[in-house]
Amino acid sequence: MKNLSMKTLIIYSIALMGLFGIVRAEEVVTETTQPVVSVTGEFSTDITFGDATTFASPYSGLTLSGDGWVLSTNLSDGMVNIEEAKYSWNVVDGVTLTFGSQAEPYGLAWGLHRPSNNWFVSTPRDHMVTNGVGFGLNKWGVGADLFWGGDSVDEEGTSELYWAGRFSYGLNLLGIDSNVGLSLNSNESQLVDVSLGNNVFEASLEYDLSEEADGAYWLRGVVTPPFGQGAFLLIGLNSDDVVTYGVGYKCSDNMKVVSEFTSGTDSDGNDIDNDFSIRASYSF
Secondary structure (H helix, E strand, C coil): HHHHHHHHHHHHHHHCCCCHHHHHHHHHHHHCCCCEEEEEEEEEEEEEEECCEEEECCCEHHHHHHCEEEEEEECCCCCEEEEEEEEEEEEEECCCEEEEEEEECCCCCCCCCCHHCCCCCCCCCCEECCCCCEEEEEEEEEEEECCCCCEEEEECCCEEEEEEEEEEEEEEEEEEEHHHHHHHHCCEEEEEEEECCCEEEEHHHHHHCCCCCCCCCEEEEEEECHCCEEEEEEEECCCCCCEEEEEECCCCCCCCEEEEEEECCCCCCEEEEEEEEEEEEEEE
16 A cells, blocks of 8 residues: 555645646746837927027927837827838847837937937037938948838939948047048938047038038037036037037936027028027937
8 A cells, every 4th residue: 555655745745846847937938928118209399589489399308219129209299200110130239120210320419319329409400311222241340231122212203212321430549439420321411420428528520522512510518517417518610510419417327408598690691599499308
C-alpha cells in the first residue's frame, strides 16, 4: 500500500508540474504577443502683445506609436490633421526604411512647430511632410537620409516624383556635440546646417545656398546656466535682420513658460516694433 501511495504521489506531482508548465507557457506567450502602444501629447497657449493683443492655441497634438509605427496628429480650426503616418523597418543595425507620410530630410526645422521641441515661441521656417519612401543610414557618426515620393509638378505642368536628401556628420569634441549637414532636393534647393550643444548651451544654424534664397539664414541659441534652476536665455537672428530674444522657465519635465521679444522687419518688409509673446506649454 505504501508503494502504491508513493507511486500515485509521484504521478500526481508530475501531472501538476506539467499542467503548471503549460499554463505558464500560455502566460508567457500572452505577455509577449500583447501590442504596446505609447501615447504622448502636448498643447500650448500663446499671448502676443503688439499693435493688438491676441490669444492663440498654436498647437494641440497627440502622437500614437508602437513597434516601428508612428501616427501623429494635431487639432487646427476644429479639424484633426494628420502630421505623420509612417512605418519604419530596421533592415540592419543603423539602416532603416520608412514608408508613409513623413517629414522630408531637409535641414533642422522639422519638429519645431511642436512646443516640446522648441525653446522659442516662434519657428524659424516651415517644414514639409510628404508621402513616400525614406532611407536612413547612421553609422560611425555619418548620416544619410534620403526620400523619394510626393507628387510635384514641373514648369510644363507635368507631374513628377520628388526627391530630397540630407547628408551629415557628427562628433563630440571637448564635451561639445556637433553636427554638420548638407540638404538637397529636386527643386534645386541646397541648405547647410550646423548644430552645437552640451548641457549648458545649444546653437543651430541654417544657411540656404540656392539662388532664389539669396543668402537666407537663421541662427538661434539657448543658454541654460547650471545655477538657473530651470531658467534659460534665448537669442536668435535671421537674414531679414529680425532679432529674437527672451527668457524662459522650465517648471517641470512636462511644463515650460517662454517669453520672447521680436524686433526688426517681417517678411513683407514692415517694421516689427518689439512684439512680445508669452507661451505656456504642457506635454504628457
